[in-house]
Every structure is written in C-alpha cells, then in structure tokens.
Amino acid sequence: MSSGHHEHSEQQEHHAEPGFWQKYVFSTDHKVIGLQYGFTALCFLFFGFLLMLLMRWQLAFPGQALPVIGKFFSDSSMPGGIMLPEFYNSLGAMHGTIMVFLGVVPLAVGAFGNYVMPLQIGAVDMAFPKINMASYWAFFVGGVVMLVSFFVPGGAANSGWTSYPPLAELATTGQTLWLLGMVFLITSSLLGSVNFIVTIIQLRVKGLSFMRLPFFVWAQFVTAFLLLLAFPPLEAAGVLQLMDRLAGSSFFLPSGLVVSGQLMHNSGGGTPILWQHLFWFLAHPEVYVLILPALGIVAEIIANNTRKPLWGYKSMVYSLIFLGFMSFIVWAHHMFMTGMGTVINAFFQTTTMIISVPSVIVLSCLFLSLWGGSIRFNTPMLFALAFLPMFGIGGLTGLPLGLTTTDLHLHDTYYVIGHFHYVVAPGTIFALFAGIYYWFPKATGRKMNEVLGKLHFIGSFIFINGVFMPMFIQGLAGVSRRLFDGGASYYHAGPVLKLNVMMSVSAWCLALAQLPFIINFFYSMFAGEKVTSDNPWQSTTLEWATPTPPPHGNFTFTPEVVRGPYEYSVPGESSDFLPQYQPVKG
Amino acid sequence: MSALEIPYVYTPREDTGLTNAKLGIWLFLASEVMLFGALFSTYIVLRVGAPVWPRGASILNVPLATLNTVILISSSVTMVMAWAELARGQFKRHKLYLALTILLSFGFLIVKYVEYSTKFHHHLFPSKSTFLAIYFTLTGLHGLHVLGGIVVNTYFLGPGAKMWKTEPQRFMGRIEVAGLYWHFVDLVWIFLFPVLYLL
Amino acid sequence: MHQEHSAEEVQKHVRTYLVVFVMLLALTFVTVAISRLHLGVFQSIVLALIIACIKGSLVALFFMHLISEKKLIYGALALTVAFFIGLMFLPVGQMITAVAL
Missing domain, CATH: 1.20.5 (Single alpha-helices involved in coiled-coils or other helix-helix interfaces)
Structure with missing residues (x-):
C-alpha cells in the first residue's frame, strides 16, 4: 500500500549516522535486507536438511533407536530414541515446508534478488525500501511461527507440506500454526513481488532497455509475477482451512465423513478436491519460482566463465515469459489421480507437455553457450555446470509424471520424490551455491577459498546423486512416499529396500560435504583473499561497477548503459569483455 | 550516509508514464483480484456441488445490505471528491471529504456489526452450512479490507496530511493511491452484494 | 500528469463522478428489485451478474480512472x-x- 514508504529520504537526513539497529537490523538498504534474507534462509535450509537426516535414520533402520542423538528428544517424539510415526510425519511435512518456503525461495528471490537485481539495473535501491524491510520481517515472523509449532502439543504440522484435507483439518494444533505461518510468508512474498516488479520497470538506468537486461533480472521479473498472481489463491485456501479448523465450517469436508469409525458432526457440503485445486494453482507456479532464479544465476555465471555471449539470449527471454505464463495452466497435472475425468486430464496433460518445450529451449541455450568457449573452471562455474545435467534429469523424469497413463503407476511413489528433488536440490540449490561463490567477493570484498570450494563441490555432487538416484529405482518398483518404515511392511518393496541404507549413508555424507562450505564461508568472510578490483571476475554487468562492498546508494557515478549484457570476446576489442556501462569509443 | 533519492517518487517516468506508487498499487490490486477470485471460485464450486442452495434473501438481511451498498458507493464518491478537491488546491474541502469517507466506512462496519450479531443471536454460524461459511468468510475478509482502508485514510487525514505543505505533488499521489485501494474495496462489495444476498 | 489538472478539467471530472454516483445508486435498486421478481435461478443469476459487471466497470473506469490509464x-x-x-x-x-x- 501507499503509506509509509516515502519518508525515507527525510529520515536519512535527520540521522546522518544511523545506529547499529538501523544500519544492520531494521535497515531499508536493499543490500542489508538481501544479506538478512540470505543468512536466515541458509539457517533454515540447514535446519530443513537436519530434519531430513533424522528421517533418513528411520527409513534406513526402521524402529531402531537412534544412537547418541536420540537421547535428546522428548518422549512425545522419540521415546528411547525410537521415532514415533507422528513425529516422522511432522519431520516430513516441515522438511518440505521449510525447504521450499523458508529456504530456497527466500534465498533465491529474497537474498539474490534483493542484493543483485537493483545493482544489475543500476538502481540506488528498491523502489519501496520500507516495504522491502516489512517483507523481510513478515518472512521472519512466519519462520518463527513455523519453528514454534514444533513445541505445541502434538508437534508441528504432520499432514504433508501440501496439507491436504480432510487429514489436515483433523490434525493437531501444529497445523493451525502452519497456516498462520503461511499467511505471514505469503504476505512477505506479495510485498516483495510488488517491489521487485516496480523496481525493475521503473528504476532501470538510462539505456537499459528490456532486451539489455541481464538474464538474471529477467528471471526475477517473471518470478515476481508468478509470486504476485499465484500466491493469493493459496492465501484464500489458507483462510478457508483456518475457518474450517477454527470456526468449524466445512469448506473442505464432505457430508457424511467418517473418521475412525465415527460420523463427523460437521455440516458437510464441502469438497477436499477444492483445496488441491487452490493449492496447486499456487504450487505449480511455485515450482518455477524455485527454478527460474536458479536459471538466472547459472546464465550469468556461464556467460562470465565461458567469456562468450549467451547463445540465444532473446529466445531464452521469450521462453522464460512463455514458461511463466504456461505455469498457471498446468496445475492439475498433480491431480490426475483424483478422478477429474478424461477431458480435464487430457487438457492438463497437453499443457504439461507444452510447458516442457520452453524449459528445454532455455537449457539447450545454456548448453550451447558452452560450445567453443575457453571455460574457466572455478567453483561457481563447477556448480553452474553441474546444474545443467542435474536439472536436465529432473526435467526429463518429469515427463512420465505429466502423462496420465504413466502417472497412474508412478503417482505418490519415490519416483516423484526423486524427480522434484533433482530439480530443486542438485538443481536449484547447486545454482544457489554457485551464486554465493560468485557474488561473495562483491558483498565482502574477499574471495572464497577455491580448494575448499572444490572439495565442497565434489563431495556434494557425488553424494547428492547417491541420495536421489536410487529413489527412481524404488519408485519404479512401486514404493510409496511418506511411508514411516520406508516400505518395510510392503512385500513388493522387498527387492529395493536395501537402497534405503545407501541413500541414508549418502545423505549423512552429504552433510559432511557441507562442512568445507561452512568453514569456507566464515573463514573467507574474515580472512579470505582480498579482491584487488571491483570487478574480480571481469564481468560485463552493472553490479561490478560499484565499489566493493557497495555503499548505501550503490553507485559512485551515474551509470548509463550502452550495450547488451554479455559482450564478451567482441572481435577487434583489446579486452575480452565490454562492460554494459563502458562508454562507446569515439 | 547522505539522503537517498529514489527516482520517480514525485514525477512519472517518461517511458511508462507512471510513478512508482501508482504502478505498485495496481500490482497490489492485481493480487487482490486473484485473492477474491479464488474465493468466488470457491463459492461457485460449493454452490454447484450442493444439492440445495439457499436464496440469500431467505437467511440474510437484504435491506441492511442495500443500505450498506449505498453507504459504500457514497464513500467511493466522497473519496474521489477528496482527490478532486486536492487537484484544484482546496485542501480544507479535501479534508472534509476524506473525513466523510472515513465516517461512511465506519457506518458500513456498524451495519455489518448489526448484521453479524443478529446472525450469531440466531445461532447462525459458519459451522451451520457452507452457505453461511462462505458468507462469513467473504464478508469478513472484505470487512478487514474496509478496516485497512480506514487506517490508511485516517493516517492521511491526521499525521500524513503534513506532507501537503512540504510536497503537495507527492501527497496528491498518495491520496490517489489510497483512493484506488478504496474503490477496489467498493468494487468487491458490488460483486459480493448480489452474489451473497440476492441470488 | 497531475499538473495538467486545471480547475475546469477538475470541474468536468466532478460532474462525471456525480453522474456515475447516480447511476450506481439506480442500478443498486434495479438489481434489488429484480431479485424480488423471483425469476428463474438462471435468469436471475445472469441479470444480477450483468448489473454487477456494469456497476463494477463504472467504478473501475471513472473512479479509478481506468478510462484514461x-x-x-x-x-x-x-x-x-x-x-x-x-x-x-x-x-x-x-x-x-x-x-x-
């Protein structure tokens, strides 16, 4: 809304030297907010990862006491170190929620979008700095509510991250907190997305036309539209589920519902399928919210480290827009099994096949950009390169899920888990790591250590495949997801059950592989190799034209853009890169 | 640390013809359209799925709702007049119209309160039927939006009005933005009224 | 764009607002009156929605100035x-x- 975002300038005049709180905690500077988002999101990412490590113990050794660590849990979650099914369900639901809404999206959009995007378009700040701050704090409160929910009676939400009714409506108090937390997170996203769109449209510097925007900015732009228009239906759905839980209404409860042999005393007349529609109307675009910023980061890093322009920049941009548009009309491919009828199924199957086309175009362009380049294999580039096949696997394994006939077999099996984790974990999260290694020198003035970085990369790359590749095998064998014992009580799961141990060990090794990153991160922040130039990677985009780290207000000169974003190795030039802001000679 | 000048706060950008706030509010309203759209969609799903759907008039109070419609439409007019008076520099009359808008919004909420309490008195709760459930959800959420509008307008009538002296251009932009939000709240009601009460 | 608002122009705007106001009031009473005729469900839904759309468009076009955006x-x-x-x-x-x- 309008109120409150304009007083910024006057206030700054009164406080020439803002105190610690105003500078680092309640800051309106997009860079500080970006870093706040980054730190918070990394903590949540780590926390969500820990939840999964616990689950993997139960899956590999169902019913056995967890040594050492198990003692620290209460009797309501792991009595004697043995995990209760309810607690396992909580872990599963919260792992998904935290990773998606508190980890990856805030890191990809909140952190990288906030920090890098205004720099890349040459803006002094976001269009509404105070709303930007409000967006972070709404996110923070949402995160706290989610964490608090672990400590209410009955534990955190345990009906899956999708919160399908009627199960979610009968669930314990944790579910109410989940819904409240989501309302805060959605508010945060809405504030953020309005801000992003206005900033990109209004605050581009002179000469920076839309077709000169770095691909990362385009990715953020489309993402912001997805957040803006897809999240409100989930907010509506959340309100309806809150009404059901708190006011006893029956939006998602059918008449004559019998629970544990007892007829429910609700008015009935609702439909659980409605929740699925509203949820997936958000959650499918949300998939692209997870992936588009990652594509943006990877595109920046690939262009920079191949020292070549991106191959097919324009087709990539048009594909991106088309992808964003199509992502709104594929949602029901998550619901082929709900009996929507063949007409609807056929429609959504078709749109799903269509949406794979622009994804393939973007990925192919990135692959073709490598052709003939003299590639610099530094840590950010390694992560960016690994992203390509990993995202490819994730995308291609999605095709059988998008076709109704094959989906009948694969629906709700570990195959699905493998598919979307390939997109998001070795896909998006690798791209986010690449981004951290790439922009770290801009934010801190120091480079991250290359040896530790490569160690981090190799470990992560091997073990993450060890976690997710076997899931396809298990899924094809018909092992369902969300099974508390990992399938031990199902005869048909027998032959592939051994894989659970391998996946769990890989997961724990993957945790160890993150140690070099954590050490590197803190070590480099204080004692890393200092960069000698504001543009250590010799990049062409505007964020490298600022001092290091950029001061409040970002630029020491008024930048003007005179060329496209990726003018690398231009024939006849003495330097192998021509920054967007470097004036034309003569 | 010097003052930060964010461009296009006062004057529109040439190629878009818009100020930041104007674009921002329209995007915000776009997301609101999707929010209420989802709820209307819910209404249709519930109604189509129901074996019998009550006529709104048989449960709800149509005269009171008609009164509320008139009140809200009037408040929209006073709001746009508040902006028009500002445009011709009549600050005092602007304040009068803005105050009138706030007064009317309170009137709307009071009527709503009377409606709600009669319903509760007759034990008509959201748990009674899906019709009542969607009625309370839609009108409740709309009521919250009215409340939000009151807060914003009161701010511009009180402490926010100082800006008229220092930066009149910007203040006018703010009133325009607040007005856009308020008209949207009116717009939602224009659809809620027939859908819930008359059909 | 605000600078262009001359007194005359604003006066013209104000006249439009008042006309729209009267139309909105009239349509409100029309839609209530129609609902009292107890037409078939289908007819009343169509009529009510058409009137609501007209009213909505009036607000959006004139109060929200969408007509010249x-x-x-x-x-x-x-x-x-x-x-x-x-x-x-x-x-x-x-x-x-x-x-x-």
Whole structure:
C-alpha cells in the first residue's frame, strides 16, 4: 500500500549516522535486507536438511533407536530414541515446508534478488525500501511461527507440506500454526513481488532497455509475477482451512465423513478436491519460482566463465515469459489421480507437455553457450555446470509424471520424490551455491577459498546423486512416499529396500560435504583473499561497477548503459569483455 | 550516509508514464483480484456441488445490505471528491471529504456489526452450512479490507496530511493511491452484494 | 500528469463522478428489485451478474480512472484477467467432472 514508504529520504537526513539497529537490523538498504534474507534462509535450509537426516535414520533402520542423538528428544517424539510415526510425519511435512518456503525461495528471490537485481539495473535501491524491510520481517515472523509449532502439543504440522484435507483439518494444533505461518510468508512474498516488479520497470538506468537486461533480472521479473498472481489463491485456501479448523465450517469436508469409525458432526457440503485445486494453482507456479532464479544465476555465471555471449539470449527471454505464463495452466497435472475425468486430464496433460518445450529451449541455450568457449573452471562455474545435467534429469523424469497413463503407476511413489528433488536440490540449490561463490567477493570484498570450494563441490555432487538416484529405482518398483518404515511392511518393496541404507549413508555424507562450505564461508568472510578490483571476475554487468562492498546508494557515478549484457570476446576489442556501462569509443 | 533519492517518487517516468506508487498499487490490486477470485471460485464450486442452495434473501438481511451498498458507493464518491478537491488546491474541502469517507466506512462496519450479531443471536454460524461459511468468510475478509482502508485514510487525514505543505505533488499521489485501494474495496462489495444476498 | 489538472478539467471530472454516483445508486435498486421478481435461478443469476459487471466497470473506469490509464497498467491488468479466467476454469472443471460421474 501507499503509506509509509516515502519518508525515507527525510529520515536519512535527520540521522546522518544511523545506529547499529538501523544500519544492520531494521535497515531499508536493499543490500542489508538481501544479506538478512540470505543468512536466515541458509539457517533454515540447514535446519530443513537436519530434519531430513533424522528421517533418513528411520527409513534406513526402521524402529531402531537412534544412537547418541536420540537421547535428546522428548518422549512425545522419540521415546528411547525410537521415532514415533507422528513425529516422522511432522519431520516430513516441515522438511518440505521449510525447504521450499523458508529456504530456497527466500534465498533465491529474497537474498539474490534483493542484493543483485537493483545493482544489475543500476538502481540506488528498491523502489519501496520500507516495504522491502516489512517483507523481510513478515518472512521472519512466519519462520518463527513455523519453528514454534514444533513445541505445541502434538508437534508441528504432520499432514504433508501440501496439507491436504480432510487429514489436515483433523490434525493437531501444529497445523493451525502452519497456516498462520503461511499467511505471514505469503504476505512477505506479495510485498516483495510488488517491489521487485516496480523496481525493475521503473528504476532501470538510462539505456537499459528490456532486451539489455541481464538474464538474471529477467528471471526475477517473471518470478515476481508468478509470486504476485499465484500466491493469493493459496492465501484464500489458507483462510478457508483456518475457518474450517477454527470456526468449524466445512469448506473442505464432505457430508457424511467418517473418521475412525465415527460420523463427523460437521455440516458437510464441502469438497477436499477444492483445496488441491487452490493449492496447486499456487504450487505449480511455485515450482518455477524455485527454478527460474536458479536459471538466472547459472546464465550469468556461464556467460562470465565461458567469456562468450549467451547463445540465444532473446529466445531464452521469450521462453522464460512463455514458461511463466504456461505455469498457471498446468496445475492439475498433480491431480490426475483424483478422478477429474478424461477431458480435464487430457487438457492438463497437453499443457504439461507444452510447458516442457520452453524449459528445454532455455537449457539447450545454456548448453550451447558452452560450445567453443575457453571455460574457466572455478567453483561457481563447477556448480553452474553441474546444474545443467542435474536439472536436465529432473526435467526429463518429469515427463512420465505429466502423462496420465504413466502417472497412474508412478503417482505418490519415490519416483516423484526423486524427480522434484533433482530439480530443486542438485538443481536449484547447486545454482544457489554457485551464486554465493560468485557474488561473495562483491558483498565482502574477499574471495572464497577455491580448494575448499572444490572439495565442497565434489563431495556434494557425488553424494547428492547417491541420495536421489536410487529413489527412481524404488519408485519404479512401486514404493510409496511418506511411508514411516520406508516400505518395510510392503512385500513388493522387498527387492529395493536395501537402497534405503545407501541413500541414508549418502545423505549423512552429504552433510559432511557441507562442512568445507561452512568453514569456507566464515573463514573467507574474515580472512579470505582480498579482491584487488571491483570487478574480480571481469564481468560485463552493472553490479561490478560499484565499489566493493557497495555503499548505501550503490553507485559512485551515474551509470548509463550502452550495450547488451554479455559482450564478451567482441572481435577487434583489446579486452575480452565490454562492460554494459563502458562508454562507446569515439 | 547522505539522503537517498529514489527516482520517480514525485514525477512519472517518461517511458511508462507512471510513478512508482501508482504502478505498485495496481500490482497490489492485481493480487487482490486473484485473492477474491479464488474465493468466488470457491463459492461457485460449493454452490454447484450442493444439492440445495439457499436464496440469500431467505437467511440474510437484504435491506441492511442495500443500505450498506449505498453507504459504500457514497464513500467511493466522497473519496474521489477528496482527490478532486486536492487537484484544484482546496485542501480544507479535501479534508472534509476524506473525513466523510472515513465516517461512511465506519457506518458500513456498524451495519455489518448489526448484521453479524443478529446472525450469531440466531445461532447462525459458519459451522451451520457452507452457505453461511462462505458468507462469513467473504464478508469478513472484505470487512478487514474496509478496516485497512480506514487506517490508511485516517493516517492521511491526521499525521500524513503534513506532507501537503512540504510536497503537495507527492501527497496528491498518495491520496490517489489510497483512493484506488478504496474503490477496489467498493468494487468487491458490488460483486459480493448480489452474489451473497440476492441470488 | 497531475499538473495538467486545471480547475475546469477538475470541474468536468466532478460532474462525471456525480453522474456515475447516480447511476450506481439506480442500478443498486434495479438489481434489488429484480431479485424480488423471483425469476428463474438462471435468469436471475445472469441479470444480477450483468448489473454487477456494469456497476463494477463504472467504478473501475471513472473512479479509478481506468478510462484514461497508461498502457503498462492495462497490460498488467490484462495478465491478471487471463489468470483470473484460469482460476474460474477450476469450477468449470469440477462441473464437467460432476457431469461425467
């Protein structure tokens, strides 16, 4: 809304030297907010990862006491170190929620979008700095509510991250907190997305036309539209589920519902399928919210480290827009099994096949950009390169899920888990790591250590495949997801059950592989190799034209853009890169 | 640390013809359209799925709702007049119209309160039927939006009005933005009224 | 764009607002009156929605000044309308299902 975002300038005049709180905690500077988002999101990412490590113990050794660590849990979650099914369900639901809404999206959009995007378009700040701050704090409160929910009676939400009714409506108090937390997170996203769109449209510097925007900015732009228009239906759905839980209404409860042999005393007349529609109307675009910023980061890093322009920049941009548009009309491919009828199924199957086309175009362009380049294999580039096949696997394994006939077999099996984790974990999260290694020198003035970085990369790359590749095998064998014992009580799961141990060990090794990153991160922040130039990677985009780290207000000169974003190795030039802001000679 | 000048706060950008706030509010309203759209969609799903759907008039109070419609439409007019008076520099009359808008919004909420309490008195709760459930959800959420509008307008009538002296251009932009939000709240009601009460 | 508001022009605006106001009031009473005629469900839904759409358009066009707005805003709204229709496709899907079953 309008109120409150304009007083910024006057206030700054009164406080020439803002105190610690105003500078680092309640800051309106997009860079500080970006870093706040980054730190918070990394903590949540780590926390969500820990939840999964616990689950993997139960899956590999169902019913056995967890040594050492198990003692620290209460009797309501792991009595004697043995995990209760309810607690396992909580872990599963919260792992998904935290990773998606508190980890990856805030890191990809909140952190990288906030920090890098205004720099890349040459803006002094976001269009509404105070709303930007409000967006972070709404996110923070949402995160706290989610964490608090672990400590209410009955534990955190345990009906899956999708919160399908009627199960979610009968669930314990944790579910109410989940819904409240989501309302805060959605508010945060809405504030953020309005801000992003206005900033990109209004605050581009002179000469920076839309077709000169770095691909990362385009990715953020489309993402912001997805957040803006897809999240409100989930907010509506959340309100309806809150009404059901708190006011006893029956939006998602059918008449004559019998629970544990007892007829429910609700008015009935609702439909659980409605929740699925509203949820997936958000959650499918949300998939692209997870992936588009990652594509943006990877595109920046690939262009920079191949020292070549991106191959097919324009087709990539048009594909991106088309992808964003199509992502709104594929949602029901998550619901082929709900009996929507063949007409609807056929429609959504078709749109799903269509949406794979622009994804393939973007990925192919990135692959073709490598052709003939003299590639610099530094840590950010390694992560960016690994992203390509990993995202490819994730995308291609999605095709059988998008076709109704094959989906009948694969629906709700570990195959699905493998598919979307390939997109998001070795896909998006690798791209986010690449981004951290790439922009770290801009934010801190120091480079991250290359040896530790490569160690981090190799470990992560091997073990993450060890976690997710076997899931396809298990899924094809018909092992369902969300099974508390990992399938031990199902005869048909027998032959592939051994894989659970391998996946769990890989997961724990993957945790160890993150140690070099954590050490590197803190070590480099204080004692890393200092960069000698504001543009250590010799990049062409505007964020490298600022001092290091950029001061409040970002630029020491008024930048003007005179060329496209990726003018690398231009024939006849003495330097192998021509920054967007470097004036034309003569 | 010097003052930060964010461009296009006062004057529109040439190629878009818009100020930041104007674009921002329209995007915000776009997301609101999707929010209420989802709820209307819910209404249709519930109604189509129901074996019998009550006529709104048989449960709800149509005269009171008609009164509320008139009140809200009037408040929209006073709001746009508040902006028009500002445009011709009549600050005092602007304040009068803005105050009138706030007064009317309170009137709307009071009527709503009377409606709600009669319903509760007759034990008509959201748990009674899906019709009542969607009625309370839609009108409740709309009521919250009215409340939000009151807060914003009161701010511009009180402490926010100082800006008229220092930066009149910007203040006018703010009133325009607040007005856009308020008209949207009116717009939602224009659809809620027939859908819930008359059909 | 605000600078262009001359006193005359504003006066013209104000006259429009008042006309719109009267029309909105009239339409409100028309729609209530129609609902009292107890027409068939289908007819009353169609009529009520048509009137609501007219009223809504009046507010959007004149009070919200959409009649003379910038291209960019039209674009953003067009996008929203497209997705809004997508959202409304949801109940249609449900209806087809209901028929198919």
